[in-house]
Amino acid sequence: MAIEVNGTTIETDEEGYLTNLEEWSPELAELMAQEDDLELTENHWEVINFLREYYEEYQIAPAIRVLTKQIGKRFGKEKGNSKYLYELFPYGPAKQACRYAGLPKPTGCV
Template sequence: MPIEINGATYETDEEGYLVNLAEWNEDLANIIAKTENVDMTPNHWEVVNFLRDYYNEYQIAPAVRVLTKAIGKQLGPDKGNSKYLYELFPYGPAKQACKIAGLPKPTGCV
């Protein structure tokens, strides 16, 4: 279902993931977050930006286990745990955060 912002149309797949990753921007992320019932805070943006950097480096969206470990390494153990990430993204940290970050669905996510 396409998303429209200020006259621009962004294509998404049947699950709401952005089709063209290069079209991602923060306005679009905020719209997607609203549809996911997520109120973006600096902590949410920290995870979203982390995911975008991770994707740029490895060309893959990490599954939740890999995401948790990688965040723990870079941002510290208080943020690198499932409890913290599920508080931010209750429908699945990897799946939901990747959607907001304009990334493909992580491998291993159903």
């Protein structure tokens, strides 16, 4: 599979995750969100940017429990819960947000 961004073809696996993490861009994230009928807000970007930083540091995408806990630590208790994260990413906060962030599918996600 592939996604077209600004005249460049970007390869993805069958679930829509990037095959080359270096090809990620904010425009790509916006395009993926549009395909899911979502408009990325500042709150979405907090999670996406957090995931990218986390991956850079640990070389792994966090599972949902870790994501929820870390978001709560960084952005406050009202954002560190799965209800809030599911409102932002209805197809599963860890899976959908990682896809938008250009990261591999989180471990433990089916």
